[in-house]
Amino acid sequence: MTNLPAVPPSEERSRDVLCLGLNAADHLCLIPHRPEWGGKLRMKTLTTMGGGQAATAACALGRLGWRVAYAGVCGDDDPGRQAGPWLRECGVDPAGLLVRPGTGSQQAFIMVEERSGERTIIWTRDEACRLEPEDLDEKLIASARVLHLDGHFWQASIAAARLAKAHGLLVSLDAERIFAGTEELISLCDVVMGCEDFAQRLFGIENPERALGRLAGLGPAWVGRTLGRGGAEMLVEGRRYFAPGFAVDTVDTTGAGDVFHAGLVHAILLGQDPGTALTTANALAAISTTGLGGRAALATRPQLEAFLASHPRRA
Numbered sequence: 001m002t003n004l005p006a007v008p009p010s011e012e013r014s015r016d017v018l019c020l021g022l023n024a025a026d027h028l029c030l031i032p033h034r035p036e037w038g039g040k041l042r043m044k045t046l047t048t049m050g051g052g053q054a055a056t057a058a059c060a061l062g063r064l065g066w067r068v069a070y071a072g073v074c075g076d077d078d079p080g081r082q083a084g085p086w087l088r089e090c091g092v093d094p095a096g097l098l099v100r101p102g103t104g105s106q107q108a109f110i111m112v113e114e115r116s117g118e119r120t121i122i123w124t125r126d127e128a129c130r131l132e133p134e135d136l137d138e139k140l141i142a143s144a145r146v147l148h149l150d151g152h153f154w155q156a157s158i159a160a161a162r163l164a165k166a167h168g169l170l171v172s173l174d175a176e177r178i179f180a181g182t183e184e185l186i187s188l189c190d191v192v193m194g195c196e197d198f199a200q201r202l203f204g205i206e207n208p209e210r211a212l213g214r215l216a217g218l219g220p221a222w223v224g225r226t227l228g229r230g231g232a233e234m235l236v237e238g239r240r241y242f243a244p245g246f247a248v249d250t251v252d253t254t255g256a257g258d259v260f261h262a263g264l265v266h267a268i269l270l271g272q273d274p275g276t277a278l279t280t281a282n283a284l285a286a287i288s289t290t291g292l293g294g295r296a297a298l299a300t301r302p303q304l305e306a307f308l309a310s311h312p313r314r315a
Helices: 053-063 078-089 138-142 154-166 182-187 198-203 208-216 256-269 274-288 301-310
Strands: 017-020 024-031 045-051 068-075 092-100 107-113 119-124 146-149 170-175 191-194 222-226 232-236 239-243
Touching (some): 017 053, 017 154, 024 078, 045 053, 053 146, 053 170, 053 256, 078 092, 138 154, 146 154, 146 256, 154 170, 154 182, 170 256, 191 198, 191 256, 198 208, 208 232, 239 274, 256 274
Parallel strands (some): 017 146, 024 107, 068 092, 146 170, 170 191, 191 222
Antiparallel strands (some): 024 045, 107 119, 222 232
């Protein structure tokens, strides 16, 4: 039993998932070690690709073969002109991508340390480049089975979640940021997976188990947190589920969390139980870290299945 609301049958909807939230242009440089402040360091590799939490999750789901659309906003600058093509490369329909004239798209400059795969991100976004509730396309939302949100543009996210519930979609949230409407948004979601300390920060509770309990009290059927390389845990009907991470040759951890959430949505669409779903999401995220950039090593469904078959689930 998944304990989740039933997802609408695929034959009733033209899309499986709509991902709503951020897209970005990621400029990644691989460096041999962390630079000293004020010094100089020669990078080993430089590459640019699409990024952003919801957009990268959409790309991961597209690579897995799901019918995916993206809704978000970009500027009319060079990075904005690339946002749609980058999504299409992964099989994602940018049907809800709004171009906001005269604004700058989000861009991130990411230094990735070669030895550890850990990254440092410096980003910028024009505050006028944002999605508003009036920008939402109700028909686009109603065409999907699952709505996945990354919590950015929170007023639009709340409005989208309300429309999704009215049309019978399952709503998933990648929870990291805390804003004025956070608790309201959570109450509209069925699945809320936060970063490691999200629930603790939200409620001001030091104990992570108690914090997850408070999170569940807001209404979601599945609540949990990601633990980086350590895996992920979830609380469902008072029962704790935990799945450890997978050991891989990590190149870059950029986007791994975004891909984890895509893996969780993938597992839910397949009807997996909470423990199996966590393992599936961990596996997809682990594979993604073997390339430079969040979209460089997105697994296809056969690749994910082969990885899981060769890496038995650990208790």
